[in-house]
Amino acid sequence: MRSILLNPGPVSLSEGVRRATTRMDLCHREPEYLELQDTVIKGLVDIYQCDSTQWTAVLLGGSGTSAMEAMMVSLLPDDARVLVLENGVYGERLSRIAQIYDIPAQSLKAAWGDEIDLDALTELLANGNFSHVLAVHHETTTGRLNPVDEIASLCSRYGVHFLLDAVSSFGAESIPFAENSLQAMAVTANKCLHGIPGLAMVLCRRAALKQGIKPRSLSLHLPGWAEQQARRSTPFTPPVNALQGLAQALQELDKQGGWKQRRSRYRKLATGVAMTCEELGVRQWLPAEQSSCVLRSYHLPTGMTYNELHDGLKQHGFIIYAGQGDLASQLFRISTMGEISDYDMARLEQALRAVIGS
Numbered sequence: 253m254r255s256i257l258l259n260p261g262p263v264s265l266s267e268g269v270r271r272a273t274t275r276m277d278l279c280h281r282e283p284e285y286l287e288l289q290d291t292v293i294k295g296l297v298d299i300y301q302c303d304s305t306q307w308t309a310v311l312l313g314g315s316g317t318s319a320m321e322a323m324m325v326s327l328l329p330d331d332a333r334v335l336v337l338e339n340g341v342y343g344e345r346l347s348r349i350a351q352i353y354d355i356p357a358q359s360l361k362a363a364w365g366d367e368i369d370l371d372a373l374t375e376l377l378a379n380g381n382f383s384h385v386l387a388v389h390h391e392t393t394t395g396r397l398n399p400v401d402e403i404a405s406l407c408s409r410y411g412v413h414f415l416l417d418a419v420s421s422f423g424a425e426s427i428p429f430a431e432n433s434l435q436a437m438a439v440t441a442n443k444c445l446h447g448i449p450g451l452a453m454v455l456c457r458r459a460a461l462k463q464g465i466k467p468r469s470l471s472l473h474l475p476g477w478a479e480q481q482a483r484r485s486t487p488f489t490p491p492v493n494a495l496q497g498l499a500q501a502l503q504e505l506d507k508q509g510g511w512k513q514r515r516s517r518y519r520k521l522a523t524g525v526a527m528t529c530e531e532l533g534v535r536q537w538l539p540a541e542q543s544s545c546v547l548r549s550y551h552l553p554t555g556m557t558y559n560e561l562h563d564g565l566k567q568h569g570f571i572i573y574a575g576q577g578d579l580a581s582q583l584f585r586i587s588t589m590g591e592i593s594d595y596d597m598a599r600l601e602q603a604l605r606a607v608i609g610s
């Protein structure tokens with residue numbers, strides 16, 4: 253039986269994307285591949301109608317974490333003074349990467365799932381002498397959507413650069429591209445873009461790549477990748493099949509009406525799941541208006557462990573996701589990214605009733 257993935261990536265694929273990933277064997281030194289690479293870069297820049305004289309996308313092999321790491325090691329100068337906004341696993345991961353590369357960073361922390369304190373951020377930016385703010389857009393730990401418009405506008409006001417982890421939001425949530433502070437974001441193919449895993453991407457301002465930063469890594473140094481991609485080449489073997497899948501997925505996104513349509517679709521599906529859960533007495537972890545369109549967290553049903561819930565739903569063909577860290581014993585998560593039909597949703601409703609309601 254086909255399983256529907258309700259975990260936050262990798263996602264259930266469309267037939268078109270699944271076929272495209274193995275459409276043909278491609279050598280990455282041949283014009284057929286280089287054309288594909290150009291198409292994907294252009295497709296990424298076009299999703300939010302970014303000006304391609306200002307913005308580009310750099311593609312490299314890896315997971316979403318590779319994109320975060322490449323963005324940080326490539327775009328933060330040695331004398332950067334970094335402020336990381338943390339309210340979940342991925343904010344903490346940004347700090348961890350800074351620590352590994354000896355990039356001095358201070359954190360503004362909130363408990364997992366809590367709001368980022370914008371007054372405290374304002375005060376830090378006014379007095380802290382920071383050069384860069386790093387934040388997570390959709391904190392997938394709990395489903396909280398962080399206020400990137402406000403953060404970017406504060407950064408612009410104080411002349412601070414803003415680097416964003418948009419791994420679980422790019423392609424489905426609004427992103428403040430008009431703010432000059434926003435320099436770059438980490439993206440992956442296998443979340444809201446509906447591609448396969450293996451392709452990490454950083455969408456960034458061309459100017460950010462031209463700071464003359466000394467490489468801290470050979471394979472994660474974005475200016476190296478970007479320079480070769482600009483002259484229709486590639487330094488190392490790219491995940492060719494993931495690019496084939498993503499080119500198809502980007503076409504499908506466009507045909508379906510683009511990122512706003514995708515957001516509406518995700519919201520509709522998430523609302524449907526939430527209504528069924530509510531009827532079954534399962535409470536949402538965060539209010540709907542604070543959650544992303546991509547994922548919501550729920551308290552575990554009374555008297556049921558995560559494993560019982562997971563295994564029960566798996567028998568019906570649905571894969572849900574556990575909480576991370578201390579939240580593992582308290583919540584479960586349902587993401588509605590990926591190729592999920594109305595029929596799949598109707599079956600999910602039945603499955604939830606059968607497993608929780610009995």
Ligand SMILES: *Cc1c(COP(=O)(O)O)cnc(C)c1O
Pocket residue numbers: 260261315316317318320342388390391392417418419420440
């Ligand atoms: C999924 C995710 C990542 C990256 O995870 P990988 O397992 O490395 O692909 C990074 N940030 C956020 C917000 C995510 O949801």
